[in-house]
Amino acid sequence: MSSGRRSRLPARSDGIGAHWVLLSAVMLTLGLALAIQGYINHPVDSDAPPGSARASNAGNTPGAVLEGGPIVDPRGEGVRTTAPSADSVALTFNNGPDPMWTPRILDTLREHRVHATFFVTGSAAVRHPELIRRMFAEGHEIGIQTLTNSDLAAVPDWRRQLEIRGAQKVITGITGHSPTLLRPPASYDNAALTQVQWSFMDTAADDGYLTVLSSHDSADNVRPGAEVIADRLTMQEAAGEVVLMHDGGGNRSQTVAALDAALEGASDPGHRFTTVGGSIGVDSSRPASTADTVTGNAFVWGIRITEAVVVAISWALVAAGVLTLLRAVLVMVVAARHKRAERLGREAERDRGWFEQPMRKEILEPASVIVPAYNESAGIEAAVRSIAASHHPVEVIVVDDGSTDGTADIVESLGLPGVVVIRKQNGGKPSALNAGIAAANHELVVMVDGDTVFEPDTVHLLLQRFADPKVGAISGNTKIANRGGILGAWQHIEYVVGFNLDRRLFDVAECMPTVPGAIGAFRREALDRVGGVSDDTLAEDTDLTMALSRDGWRVVYEDEALAWTEAPATLGALWKQRYRWCYGTLQAMWKHRGAMAQSGSAGKLGRRGIGYLMVFQVLLPLFAPVVDVFAIYGLVFLDPLRIAVVWTLFLLIQLVMAGYAFKLDREPMHALWTLPLQQFVYRQLMYLVVIQSVVTAFTGVRLRWHRMERYGSLRVPQAAQERS
Structure with missing residues (x-):
C-alpha cells in the first residue's frame, strides 16, 4: 500500500502506551498463574547429594x-x-x-x-x-x-x-x-x-x-x-x-x-x-479468626483460578494446534486444485466441481493504470517506466497527492507517451485514487502503488480474468524486490505463502477480503456502484474489496500477474507498516461485519473471508504470546523433550506450507533456511502488532497514517527497459 497522509484525522496520540500496559498486565498475570501451578503441581523431589x-x-x-x-x-x-x-x-x-x-x-x-x-x-x-x-x-x-x-x-x-x-x-x-x-x-x-x-x-x-x-x-x-x-x-x-x-x-x-x-x-x-x-x-x-478464614479462602480460590487458567490454556493450545494443522491441509489442498485449474485455463466453480469453462476469451481492451503518489521520488521513475512498457495497451495516470519531493516533476521529465500527471492538494490515498478514477478513459482500471514495478506482461495477465462478467476485481501476485538480508527473507516468505496459499483459498471459496494496493484490477462499473474508494479506514484496499463482494461482484486471484514492491528494511518501518495494515483491516472487518448475516457473495465474504481473518489473523496472533509463555512453563515444569517435539512439529508444518507455496510460485527454496529463526523474532513482532492494533481499536483512538520509507531499490525489469 502506497503512503499518503490522511489530513482529516486528528493529530492525537496513537495510544501506544495502552497496549504495552495491557500486554504487560496480561503476561504478568499469566506468568504468575503458570508459576503457581508449576509450583503446586511439580514439587521438587530429588535426592540431595552425598554429605548433605x-x-x-x-x-x-x-x-x-x-x-x-x-x-x-x-x-x-x-x-x-x-x-x-x-x-x-x-x-x-x-x-x-x-x-x-x-x-x-x-x-x-x-x-x-x-x-x-x-x-x-x-x-x-x-x-x-x-x-x-x-x-x-x-x-x-x-x-x-x-x-x-x-x-x-x-x-x-x-x-x-x-x-x-x-x-x-x-x-x-x-x-x-x-x-x-x-x-x-x-x-x-x-x-x-x-x-x-x-x-x-x-x-x-x-x-x-x-x-x-x-x-x-x-x-x-x-x-x-x-x-x-x-x-x-x-x-x-x-x-x-x-x-x-x-x-x-x-x-x-x-x-x-x-x-x-x-x-x-x-x-x-x-x-x-x-x-x-x-x-x-x-x-x-x-x-x-475471620481474617484468617478470608485469607485462606482467597488463597484457595487463587490456586483454583490459576488451575482453571492453565486448563483453559491447555485446551486452547490443543484447539490452536488442530486449527493450524487443518488450515495447513486445507490451504495446500485447495492451492493445488487452484493451480491445476489455472494451468488448464479453467475457472473454479463452487457448486459443480472445480472447473466450468475450458477456455477464456482473451481480453485486449485498453486499461487505465492509476498510480497514487505522495513523496515517491525514490521509486516513481522505475514504477512508471515499467508500467508504460506493458505489452497491454494502457494509459498511466500518476496522481501526485501534494508531494514535496518533486515526484510529479520526475514523472513529467520522463516524457513517456500515454503518461499523464495530475497534481492535487494532499488529501490521502483514497482521494488520489478517486481523482485517478475520475480521469480514467477506460472501463478497466488497474491500481498500483508508487513503490511497485510491473513485468511487461503483468497488466495483460491481470486483466484476463475479466472474461467472466461476474468478476469485479482481480488481485495480482505481489513479490518482494528487496529480499536480501534476513528481514527481507522473512517478508519474502510471508508474501509467497500468503499469496500462493491464502489467496488461492479465498479465490476458490469466493471470499477474497483484499485486493492489494500494489496490484489490483477493477471494473469501472463496479467502482462506481460502491462509490469509489472510501477513506473510512486505513486499509482502503481491504475496505474496497469487501464493498465489492457485498455488492455481488466476484473477486479473484491471478498468480501469473507479478508486481515487485519494496518491503520495509528496518524493524521500525516494518512495525509501522503492519500496524497500519492490521488496524485498517480491523476497521474494515468491523465496517463490513453485517456481511456475516447476509446471503450470496456478501455472506461468503462474511462467514468465510472475515471469519478466516478473525481466527487466523486476529485471535490466533492474540493467543500467540500465551503459547510462548506456556512453552517456557513446559520447559521448566513439564517434559522438555515433549515441548521440543511439539515445537518441532509446528515448525515442520510451517516448513511444509512454505515449501509448497515456493514450489507453486517457482521460487528458489534457499530463503527457507531463515524460517526457524522467524519463529523467534518476526512472529513475535507480528503478534505484538496485532495486540497493539486491537488495543488501539478498543480504546477508540484513531491511528495516524504512517508514511513508509523508500529506499530506491526498485529496478525496471530488463524487458521493460528495452520497450521504453
Whole structure:
C-alpha cells in the first residue's frame, strides 16, 4: 500500500502506551498463574547429594528428639516428646486426599465408628475440598504435610516457610479451623530425622505446630498384601503407637482392605484406634479468626483460578494446534486444485466441481493504470517506466497527492507517451485514487502503488480474468524486490505463502477480503456502484474489496500477474507498516461485519473471508504470546523433550506450507533456511502488532497514517527497459 497522509484525522496520540500496559498486565498475570501451578503441581523431589543434611541425622537435632516419642513439641523452652497412651493406637494417613481411595477409607472408618488423623497435602486439598470438609464433619483430625509434599532437603528456607503456611491457609480456607498438627514429608520415626527435618519442625513450632512422626509403620506404601498390613495394625505391641498409613500416592486398595479387616477384628478393649489428639488428650485444631478464614479462602480460590487458567490454556493450545494443522491441509489442498485449474485455463466453480469453462476469451481492451503518489521520488521513475512498457495497451495516470519531493516533476521529465500527471492538494490515498478514477478513459482500471514495478506482461495477465462478467476485481501476485538480508527473507516468505496459499483459498471459496494496493484490477462499473474508494479506514484496499463482494461482484486471484514492491528494511518501518495494515483491516472487518448475516457473495465474504481473518489473523496472533509463555512453563515444569517435539512439529508444518507455496510460485527454496529463526523474532513482532492494533481499536483512538520509507531499490525489469 502506497503512503499518503490522511489530513482529516486528528493529530492525537496513537495510544501506544495502552497496549504495552495491557500486554504487560496480561503476561504478568499469566506468568504468575503458570508459576503457581508449576509450583503446586511439580514439587521438587530429588535426592540431595552425598554429605548433605539428608544424609545425616547428627548435629543440631536434640538427643531427646532422636530417642523420644513420636509426638514432638518444640514450642516454648526446651523440647518435649510424648507417645499415645498405652491402650491407644493413633491411626494416621499420609499423602491425601485422593479422590478414589480417601472416600473408601472414610467409609470404612465411619462403618466402624473410628476416627483417624489425616496429614494432607495442601495442593491435593485444593483439588478435593469436599473430602477435607467430610473429614472435618465426621470428626477426623486434619494435619498438614506441607503444601506440595516437596522434599525439604532440596528446597531453600523461604520455600519451607511457604510450604507450611500455604498448607495452613488451604485448610483454614476450606474448614474455617487452623490445624496444629504437622508431619514433614518423607519422615518416619524419630531416629531417622535429618537436620533439615528437625529445622523444619523447630521453625514450625514458632507458628504453634506440634510435629507428629510415627512409631509403627504399616508398610502399606509398598503393598505387601492386605493380610500383612492388617497383622501390623492389630499386633498387641502396636498399642501406644502412632501408626503410619497412606490414603494417597498410589493404589491403596490393600490399605482399604487391611483397615477394614483390622478394625473388624479389633475386639481387645486395651487396643483402641483413635486420633493423635485423642491418644494424648489434646485438641488438634482451633477456630480461625475471620481474617484468617478470608485469607485462606482467597488463597484457595487463587490456586483454583490459576488451575482453571492453565486448563483453559491447555485446551486452547490443543484447539490452536488442530486449527493450524487443518488450515495447513486445507490451504495446500485447495492451492493445488487452484493451480491445476489455472494451468488448464479453467475457472473454479463452487457448486459443480472445480472447473466450468475450458477456455477464456482473451481480453485486449485498453486499461487505465492509476498510480497514487505522495513523496515517491525514490521509486516513481522505475514504477512508471515499467508500467508504460506493458505489452497491454494502457494509459498511466500518476496522481501526485501534494508531494514535496518533486515526484510529479520526475514523472513529467520522463516524457513517456500515454503518461499523464495530475497534481492535487494532499488529501490521502483514497482521494488520489478517486481523482485517478475520475480521469480514467477506460472501463478497466488497474491500481498500483508508487513503490511497485510491473513485468511487461503483468497488466495483460491481470486483466484476463475479466472474461467472466461476474468478476469485479482481480488481485495480482505481489513479490518482494528487496529480499536480501534476513528481514527481507522473512517478508519474502510471508508474501509467497500468503499469496500462493491464502489467496488461492479465498479465490476458490469466493471470499477474497483484499485486493492489494500494489496490484489490483477493477471494473469501472463496479467502482462506481460502491462509490469509489472510501477513506473510512486505513486499509482502503481491504475496505474496497469487501464493498465489492457485498455488492455481488466476484473477486479473484491471478498468480501469473507479478508486481515487485519494496518491503520495509528496518524493524521500525516494518512495525509501522503492519500496524497500519492490521488496524485498517480491523476497521474494515468491523465496517463490513453485517456481511456475516447476509446471503450470496456478501455472506461468503462474511462467514468465510472475515471469519478466516478473525481466527487466523486476529485471535490466533492474540493467543500467540500465551503459547510462548506456556512453552517456557513446559520447559521448566513439564517434559522438555515433549515441548521440543511439539515445537518441532509446528515448525515442520510451517516448513511444509512454505515449501509448497515456493514450489507453486517457482521460487528458489534457499530463503527457507531463515524460517526457524522467524519463529523467534518476526512472529513475535507480528503478534505484538496485532495486540497493539486491537488495543488501539478498543480504546477508540484513531491511528495516524504512517508514511513508509523508500529506499530506491526498485529496478525496471530488463524487458521493460528495452520497450521504453
